[in-house]
Amino acid sequence: MFHPASLSRRRLLQALAALGLLPSSSAATAPLTRAIPSSGEALPLVGLGSWITFNVGKDAAARARCAEVMRAFFAAGGRMIDSSPMYGSSQDVIGAGLAHLGRPAALFAADKVWTGSSERGREQLEQSRRRWGVPRFDLLQVHNLLGWEEQLPLLLAMKRAGQLRYVGITTSEGRRHDAIERIMGQHPIDFVQVSYNVLDREVEQRILPLAQRRRIGVIVNRPFRQGELTEALARHPLPPWAAGLGCTSWAQLLLKFVISHPAVTCAVPATSNPLHARENLLAAAAPLPDAALRQRIAEHVGKLA
Amino acid sequence: MSEWWTYRLSDLLMFSAATYYRLFALVNQDVWPLQLMAGIIGLLLLASVLRGKPGPRTAAGLLGLCWAWVGWAYHARRYADIHLAGDYFAAAFVLEAVLLGIAGWRAWLVLPAPAGSVRTGLGLLLAGLLVYLLLAPLAGRPWGQAELFGIAPDPTAIVTFGVLLAGRGRWWLWPVPLLWGVVSAMTLVEMDAGQAWAPLLPVLVALGVLGGRALRRVKVQAATEVRK
Numbered sequence: 001m002f003h004p005a006s007l008s009r010r011r012l013l014q015a016l017a018a019l020g021l022l023p024s025s026s027a028a029t030a031p032l033t034r035a036i037p038s039s040g041e042a043l044p045l046v047g048l049g050s051w052i053t054f055n056v057g058k059d060a061a062a063r064a065r066c067a068e069v070m071r072a073f074f075a076a077g078g079r080m081i082d083s084s085p086m087y088g089s090s091q092d093v094i095g096a097g098l099a100h101l102g103r104p105a106a107l108f109a110a111d112k113v114w115t116g117s118s119e120r121g122r123e124q125l126e127q128s129r130r131r132w133g134v135p136r137f138d139l140l141q142v143h144n145l146l147g148w149e150e151q152l153p154l155l156l157a158m159k160r161a162g163q164l165r166y167v168g169i170t171t172s173e174g175r176r177h178d179a180i181e182r183i184m185g186q187h188p189i190d191f192v193q194v195s196y197n198v199l200d201r202e203v204e205q206r207i208l209p210l211a212q213r214r215r216i217g218v219i220v221n222r223p224f225r226q227g228e229l230t231e232a233l234a235r236h237p238l239p240p241w242a243a244g245l246g247c248t249s250w251a252q253l254l255l256k257f258v259i260s261h262p263a264v265t266c267a268v269p270a271t272s273n274p275l276h277a278r279e280n281l282l283a284a285a286a287p288l289p290d291a292a293l294r295q296r297i298a299e300h301v302g303k304l305a
Numbered sequence: 306m307s308e309w310w311t312y313r314l315s316d317l318l319m320f321s322a323a324t325y326y327r328l329f330a331l332v333n334q335d336v337w338p339l340q341l342m343a344g345i346i347g348l349l350l351l352a353s354v355l356r357g358k359p360g361p362r363t364a365a366g367l368l369g370l371c372w373a374w375v376g377w378a379y380h381a382r383r384y385a386d387i388h389l390a391g392d393y394f395a396a397a398f399v400l401e402a403v404l405l406g407i408a409g410w411r412a413w414l415v416l417p418a419p420a421g422s423v424r425t426g427l428g429l430l431l432a433g434l435l436v437y438l439l440l441a442p443l444a445g446r447p448w449g450q451a452e453l454f455g456i457a458p459d460p461t462a463i464v465t466f467g468v469l470l471a472g473r474g475r476w477w478l479w480p481v482p483l484l485w486g487v488v489s490a491m492t493l494v495e496m497d498a499g500q501a502w503a504p505l506l507p508v509l510v511a512l513g514v515l516g517g518r519a520l521r522r523v524k525v526q527a528a529t530e531v532r533k
Binding site: 051086173 | 319321331386
């Protein structure tokens with residue numbers, strides 16, 4: 001079985017549990033972590049995305065459900081929540097949820113700048129911060145490389161000034177990978193965010209190896225192909241060998257495939273269901289598939305989806 | 306947006322079907338009991354198409370009022386929360402309201418018109434008033450999510466097709482309702498919604514009738530040229 005680069009938090013919790021210093025259930029539910037390459041800070045391998053699922057406008061009932069998703073996420077040991085000013089009302093909904101939950105200290109707040117204008121960039125980031133209701137973001141990324149020549153220096157300057165902790169760039173659906181590689185090679189970024197799932201594996205060729213060489217963390221969006229994979233697989237039974245990985249659902253098997261790649265720091269699946277938020281976090285648990293099992297997952301899903 | 310041509314339509318759909326349909330329930334709650342007034346306006350438009358009373362000026366004014374109301378109450382107050390283009394849609398609806406107001410004020414709308422397509426117009430008008438009302442319950446969604454003329458954009462656009470087809474008006478009354486019908490159909494297609502045909506079919510019917518009229522005009526002109 002493959003073991004991730006850093007399982008420090010889980011190992012610590014297991015050791016404490018073995019010494020009787022923690023209830024065993026805490027150790028059982030603590031998600032696996034992996035170190036952010038540029039700092040060594042441990043981050044749970046599964047986070048929470050907000051594309052579509054958290055864009056519910058002012059619908060009070062839907063907002064309450066999103067807050068429950070966040071509650072389940074934090075209760076299961078989650079930390080990174082990822083959003084963008086492009087996601088409609090998602091930032092407001094996250095802010096309301098955080099306020100409702102008493103601003104959980106575990107939060108790792110990741111957002112993006114999404115504008116071609118340099119003046120608008122700083123203004124937009126401040127607006128995003130107010131919407132989240134956080135003193136500062138942990139991570140800010142240039143969304144889909146929009147205006148990156150202007151925005152990346154702005155984010156790096158903010159990091160130097162202590163106004164954020166990490167800087168990143170994002171893409172989705174395989175767009176502009178050449179530019180992504182160029183920026184990864186030439187600029188001191190901490191994270192790159194890409195689309196990666198069992199069927200869309202282009203990033204394995206160059207971007208993930210480059211991230212490992214350059215010590216850049218990798219955030220994975222669309223691990224379920226925006227629900228397409230889980231929907232297509234729902235009518236098929238989970239293969240018996242998935243039980244050996246501790247998987248009870250297709251979503252967990254798909255997530256284990258993604259986070260078992262050693263370059264991946266955190267996958268950010270989105271959900272509007274609190275039970276799914278918990279289920280996703282449970283995928284960040286040993287054992288993770290080794291290379292042979294990863295291949296088996298890919299081949300099996302390829303035949304079904 | 307950089308490399309916008311690499312985006313698919315699905316990449317721009319930024320809300321779920323559940324959120325989209327809930328919006329109608331929220332708007333219906335917001336504006337109750339204005340649905341009753343919208344219903345009365347719908348009946349007046351029906352009377353205007355059938356009997357010419359109230360007259361086209363009143364009909365255009367009432368229709369314009371509905372477009373302005375939907376632009377504000379639906380697009381600006383609700384849809385803009387979940388759709389980045391919501392404010393632009395609101396502006397387009399207000400523009401159509403202004404254009405209808407001008408058409409009514411200057412008597413540039415004749416209703417019903419001798420050369421109008423009264424039957425087709427009447428069919429679309431009834432579809433916008435009644436068929437749309439039933440789409441939510443027929444699809445198993447609650448009545449509260451029903452899309453009503455004068456409250457929701459699609460039935461408002463379809464009733465407008467009906468009125469414009471039954472009468473004769475300026476060409477510039479058409480683009481906003483037609484474009485909205487296409488935008489709405491594309492949104493529903495991306496949502497995998499079974500009712501995507503509902504805004505698209507009236508657009509195709511309207512374009513078919515308008516195309517037929519244009520063709521007849523060309524033929525008449527050609528015949529006139531030959532006689533000369």
